[in-house]
Amino acid sequence: MGGVRALILDASILLADDCDGNGAPTLRAGADFLFRALQFSQLRKVNLLEKMSEVYSFDCFKVSISALExxxxxxxxxxDDIRKDILFVLHSKKVDDFLKLCERGVLLSILDVDTGGDTNKHPSAHYIEKLEELPLTLCRLNKKVASKEAITVGYCMKPSRQADFAKRGAFPLCSVxxxxxxxxxxxxxxxxxxxxxxxxxxxxATDDILSVELNLSLAPKITYTNGMEELRRTLPDHPHCCxxxxxxxxxxxxxxxxxxxxxxGLEDLNKEGFSKIRGAHFLxxxxYNDPSLSDKxxxxxxxxxxxxxxxxxCGVSSAHSMAxxxxxxxYKELQVPLPTVIQVVDVSSSEENKGLDEKGDPQEYVDHSSTLFKFYVLGEKVFHAVKKSTPNGDVLMKLSQANQLKPLVFDSLKSLPTAEKNQYGDEAVDLELVKNAANWLREKLDLTIFGFDVVIQEGTGDHVIVDVNYLPSFKEVSDDVxxxxxxxxxxxxxxxRQQTISQP
Known part of the structure; x- marks a missing residue:
């Protein structure tokens, strides 16, 4: 097979030279990054620190490399299925252990964490100065034996999102x-x-946003973290990167x-006598103190x-503050950050009854049966899942009454009010209609991986898109699919992209 199939990390590379205030050993800088990268990499891994092995589910051999046999x-x-495709990683100070491993001739290569001293570098070793370099070196070694069709994907996102994808097997360090x-x-x-x-x-990129200023006619003014900003500035100098x-x-x-x-623009997809797909009515x-708000x-x-x-x-915490x-x-005392977009939760069952009475109280409305259809577009393929949504109107009213008739304020990621169960199933959704909308959105947005949420209005059967997002986790869809x-x-x-670049 070739390449690196297993990795052995000696404890010497994981521990910092200095101890903490209590004299206890501490991890070297970059250890957490390395563990996250390796945990679900589909490599066999050994960490010779027992405690960290338990945290990251690594094997642990309580034997020094000095006792090589x-x-x-x-x-x-x-x-038993791995022979020479093992990479040992040890500290540059362990010269004797290094030489024993070289004499054994059972490993593909050795990485040495270089402390910057005058260590004589062995020609068969791959030297790194930081633990963060180890995944990059593994990538280089595996590319040497990979097929010409192999594609290297560099990814950047917040650690929790990385872990969510990786634990489902989405980010193998090497997949033959x-x-x-x-x-x-x-x-x-x-x-x-x-x-x-x-x-x-x-x-x-939205995981690395610090602030956003929107302009409807221009591109938004976005402040990214230093790392993401450097990536954004550097990419034009690497046109080979897709x-x-x-x-x-x-x-x-x-x-x-x-x-x-x-x-x-979804209106162009609708046909007379069939279910419609559209966005929500909005303003x-x-x-919030606009005197003409009612008319608007x-x-x-x-x-x-x-x-x-x-x-x-998205991109800032206040993006999920809703009511x-x-x-x-x-509206008068509402704390949702301005400017806002107001959407209909439910709509009146008859055209003549739409609107507000003189007190601004809600009138008759139709629920979406507490059901949310989440659609995921992965390239040319479209998947969906059915989830619980906000409760029906009578339940929302009771929640409001219990809250002294105040607005229901929530964080959509943490405290979204949901019903006990959804009332619709797959039979309620017009999959052909929504897939046509997915293809339309793919063309309009020019995105490869995105998602959108659909609710079905009772009475009319309208399919209403209430949210669109980029690079969703799609964890509601079976991993094997x-x-x-x-x-x-x-x-x-x-x-x-390669075909586009190669065209004259």
Whole structure:
């Protein structure tokens, strides 16, 4: 097979030279990054620190490399299918152990954490100065024996999202079967150096946003972390890298108002006598004390109750601060950050009854049966899952009454009010209609991997898109179906890009 199939980390490379205030050993800088990268990499791993082995589910051999024969016997028992494809990683100070390993001739290569001293470097060793360099070196070694079709995907996202993808097997460090290698980018290393080894950049840039200023007619003004900003500036100098997806393509998803205007174009997909697909009725609000707010809501067909969302859709914590309001008075003391986009939660069952009464109280409305359909677009393939949604109107009213008739304020990621169960199933959704909308959105947004949420309005059967997001986790779809589709979407996008570049 070739390449690195197993990795042995000697404790010497994981421990810092200094102890903590209590005299206890501490981990070397970069150890957490390395553990996250290796935990679900599909490599066999040994960590000679017992405590960290338990945390990251690594094997642990309580034997020093100095006792090489004993160690190799334990390895042969634990990993009987691996022979010479093992990479040992040890500290440059362990010269004697290094020489023993070289004499044994059983390993592909040795990495040495160089402390910057005058160590005589052995020609068969691969030297690194930081632990963060180890995944990059593994990538280089595996590329030497990989097929010409192999694609290296560098990815960057927040650690929790990385772990969510990786534990489902989405980020193998080396996958012979699928010709993909996934390499986590480190902002502590040279970005240009890493890009030299990478064919595809898969990013969740919104995880690295510090602030956003929106402008409906122009690109948003975004402040990224230093690492993401360096990546964004450096990418134009590496035209061979296929970016999934280009930064400009994700900007509309940051702005709920732009998405709402985009969804107006769904009307072209609808046919007389069939279910319709559309966006929710909406209104942008600059001030909750606008004296003409009632008239504007009525003109925009936004009836009560309605949901109030910040215009910024993601990237900052306030993007998920929302409220469900039941009367005009609810708006006056609302704390949802401005500007906001107000959408209909439920709509009146008859055209003549739409709107607000003179007190601003909610009138008759139709529920969406507490059911949310989550759709995921992975390249050319579309998947969906059924989830619980906000409760029906009578339940929302009871929640409001229990809250002294105040708006229901919530964080959509943490405290979204949901019903006990959804009432719709797959039989309620027009899959052909929604897949047509998915293809339409793919073309309009020019995104490779994205998701959107649909609710079905009772009475009319309208399919209403209430949210669009970039690079979702799609964890509601079975891994054995979604992960191969995820990989295929990446490969197809890369090949498409290569064909575009090669054209005269």
């Amino acid at each position: 004993v160690l190799m016997n334990e390895i042969s028992v634990a990993w 079967q699928h010709d993909l290698m996934f390499l986590p980018l480190s902002y502590d290393l040279s970005i240009p150096l890493q890009l030299q080894e990478i064919d595809v950049i898969l990013h969740k 970016v999934i997806d280009p930064f400009n393509n994700i900007y509309p998803v940051l702005d709920r108002l732009k998405i709402q205007y985009l969804l107006l 942008k609000v600059e001030s 809501l009525l003109e925009a067909k936004v009836s009560l109750p309605s949901i109030v969302k910040p215009q910024v859709a 469900i309001v039941f009367s005009l008075e609810d 979604a992960i191969p589709a995820f990989w295929e979407a990446i490969k197809n996008k890369f090949r498409e």
